[in-house]
Amino acid sequence: METQSTTGALSIEKATNLVKQTYDAFLRGDIDGLLEFYTDDIDWEVYGPSSLPIAGSYKGKDGVRSFFGKVNELLEPEKFEVQDYVAQGNTVAAMGAYTWTSKVTSRVFDAHFVHVVTIRDGLICKFREYTDTAAGVEAMVD
DSSP: OOSBOTTSOBOHHHHHHHHHHHHHHHHHTOHHHHHTTEEEEEEEEEOOOTTSTTOEEEEHHHHHHHHHHHHHHHEEEEEEEEEEEEEETTEEEEEEEEEEEETTTOOEEEEEEEEEEEEETTEEEEEEEEEOHHHHHHHHOO
């Protein structure tokens, strides 16, 4: 199988494997390694209300590092599972579930998520997270 189409996009298999590698780095706690998979101008968005401490728009690798700093400061991971991937063109969606414990309130929350990433020139240039933000707010906000 070719690794690139005539338009320069990665094959579906290569694009999916790229995204899988980001989760592997995240689960190892290797944020520096994770950042290697992103473009310098990565556009990272976690949708949610302003009452959700990690919601917002993060720009560039420094922004993504800031996001993971907030996550580390506020949340303790209990479970993180990607259950399925769907890829088309330069977009890969990862669907899964996670469980976190708030370090602020000690409350636990479970949620399903969809992460949608866009790939440009073999690197991830856009990340979007869709999840149950109400569960996050209820667990993290005192």
